[in-house]
Amino acid sequence: MQSFSELTALLxxxxxxxxxxxxxxxxxxxxxxxxPTVEKIYADxxxxxxxxxxxTVYNALTLFVQKGILRIxxxxxxxARYDILTNDHGHFVCECCGAIYDEPVDFDQLNLQFPEAGSxxxxxxxxxxxxxxxxxxx
Amino acid sequence: MQSFSELTALLxxxxxxxxxxxxxxxxxxxxxxxxPTVEKIYADxxxxxxxxxxxTVYNALTLFVQKGILRIxxxxxxxARYDILTNDHGHFVCECCGAIYDEPVDFDQLNLQFPEAGSxxxxxxxxxxxxxxxxxxx
DNA sequence: CTTCTTGCAAAGAGTTTGCAAACAA
DNA sequence: TTGTTTGCAAACTCTTTGCAAGAAG
Numbered sequence: 262m263q264s265f266s267e268l269t270a271l272l273x274x275x276x277x278x279x280x281x282x283x284x285x286x287x288x289x290x291x292x293x294x295x296x297p298t299v300e301k302i303y304a305d306x307x308x309x310x311x312x313x314x315x316x317t318v319y320n321a322l323t324l325f326v327q328k329g330i331l332r333i334x335x336x337x338x339x340x341a342r343y344d345i346l347t348n349d350h351g352h353f354v355c356e357c358c359g360a361i362y363d364e365p366v367d368f369d370q371l372n373l374q375f376p377e378a379g380s381x382x383x384x385x386x387x388x389x390x391x392x393x394x395x396x397x398x399x
Numbered sequence: 400m401q402s403f404s405e406l407t408a409l410l411x412x413x414x415x416x417x418x419x420x421x422x423x424x425x426x427x428x429x430x431x432x433x434x435p436t437v438e439k440i441y442a443d444x445x446x447x448x449x450x451x452x453x454x455t456v457y458n459a460l461t462l463f464v465q466k467g468i469l470r471i472x473x474x475x476x477x478x479a480r481y482d483i484l485t486n487d488h489g490h491f492v493c494e495c496c497g498a499i500y501d502e503p504v505d506f507d508q509l510n511l512q513f514p515e516a517g518s519x520x521x522x523x524x525x526x527x528x529x530x531x532x533x534x535x536x537x
Numbered sequence: 538c539t540t541c542t543t544g545c546a547a548a549g550a551g552t553t554t555g556c557a558a559a560c561a562a
Numbered sequence: 563t564t565g566t567t568t569g570c571a572a573a574c575t576c577t578t579t580g581c582a583a584g585a586a587g
Contacts, residue, residue, distance in 0.1 A: 278561085280567065299551080314569040319552065321567095335473045338576080340551065353513040362515040371509055375491040375526055377500040379534030385525040388513055396517030416586085418542065437576080452544040457577065476551080478576065 275328040282313050286321045290331060290345050296352075296361045298340040332383065336361070351386035357395035413466040420451050424459045428469060428483050434490075434499045436478040470521065474499070489524035495533035 268287050272279040285306060290297075297305070303318050322343055325331040334342040336354055342361070351366040368384045375381070406425050407417040415421065423444060428435075435443070441456050460481055463469040472480040474492055480499070489504040506522045513519070 278566070280560090282568075316553080316570075317568055323553095333476075335476055338471075338473055338476055338479045338551095341476045351511060351513070353516050353519075355515075356520065360515075362513065364511070364513050364515075366511060373489060373502070373504060373524065373526070375489070375500065375502050377493075377498075377502075377530050377532075378491050378526060379529045379531040381491075381526050381528040382494065383525075383527045385523075385527075386511065387521075387523040387525075388511070388516060388519050389521045389523075390519040391517045392515050393517040394515075416541070418585085420543075454545075454578080455543055458542080461578095476576095 271330070275330060277324060277328060282311075282317050283321050283324075285311050285313070286318065287325070287330070290325075290343065294363075296334055296342040296344050298342055300340065302343070334361070334385075336387070349384070351388065353388045353390070353392070355392035355395055356389055357391050360392055360394075362392065409468070413468060415462060415466060420449075420455050421459050421462075423449050423451070424456065425463070425468070428463075428481065432501075434472055434480040434482050436480055438478065440481070472499070472523075474525070487522065489526065491526045491528070491530070493530035493533055494527055495529050498530055498532075500530065 265284055265288070268284050268291070269279040272283060272287065277283065286302070289302060289306060293302075293305075299315065299318055299322065302322075303313070303315050306313055306318075322331060326333055326343075330346060331343050332346050334344050334352065336342060336352075349366055349368050350363045353362040353364060354360075355362075366386055368386075403422055403426070406422050406429070410417040410421060410425065424440070427440060427444060431440075431443075437453065437456055437460065440460075441451070441453050444451055444456075460469060464471055464481075468484060469481050470484050472482050472490065474480060474490075487504055487506050488501045491500040491502060492498075493500075504524055
């Protein structure tokens with residue numbers, strides 16, 4: 262997933278009109294692997310000369326989440342983070358440096374039972390602690 | 400864990416001065432099994448005639464989290480929810496009615512590997528979807 | 538007396554909304 | 563035209579902070 266024509270096709274397949282702003286955002290998300298916040302997305306695009314308004318960033322990201330292209334990662338109740346929805350993975354969050362590490366998780370193999378669940382749309386796993394890098398520092 | 404003297408002992412064992420407000424909050428949390436928001440805690444205590452200020456509720460809950468008595472549940476980036484820290488469990492969140500269901504999870508048995516993790520302090524699992532009750536309704 | 542806690546109000550951060558202008562079909 | 567998208571600013575919600583009054587040791 263690299264070219265604008267591929268991104269355009271993806272958006273259209275989801276029923277989203279491929280405006281320039283949306284293509285820029287989607288392209289950014291496909292190349293960013295650090296679970297960015299809205300603030301970071303906005304600043305990075307602005308630095309590249311693409312000065313979208315923040316409302317447009319919110320609008321587009323929310324739309325992408327609704328259409329199943331992105332997911333929101335709720336690490337804490339401060340800023341939301343966004344994640345391209347590729348294969349299943351869990352998150353390890355370092356409470357020292359704030360880094361977020363992805364790790365593949367086979368949710369089916371975990372075979373978790375939620376008797377109250379009628380249907381399951383999304384599965385998230387968060388482990389929190391101190392990452393090796395921070396631990397080694399002191 | 401029922402009586403005020405037991406709650407007092409718990410607070411003191413964690414190095415927290417057992418003020419009346421803190422005891423009321425802790426007592427409330429021990430008897431509330433629905434992952435309440437600050438707003439709900441505040442309203443329920445007020446309805447019982449205990450009009451703590453909202454700042455006090457925030458202060459005390461934050462303190463309890465720091466001391467490992469409660470944990471914050473970040474369902475989404477709106478209101479934080481609080482959970483008495485008892486045994487390990489996962490959460491199933493109904494996106495239709497907002498209900499939160501606990502389910503015991505043996506995290507050790509899952510044996511998830513996070514190679515970047517130096518030490519792990521907390522483990523969370525969130526499944527989201529539609530609960531049976533909502534699904535049956537149509 | 539000294540320290541910690543409470544409570545009010547104001548400030549702050551993140552997000553959403555209203556509306557007019559720009560764009561696309 | 564007709565509907566959609568953008569962008570700015572204002573509004574809104576949840577949370578934190580500053581500070582004075584009160585309680586505890």
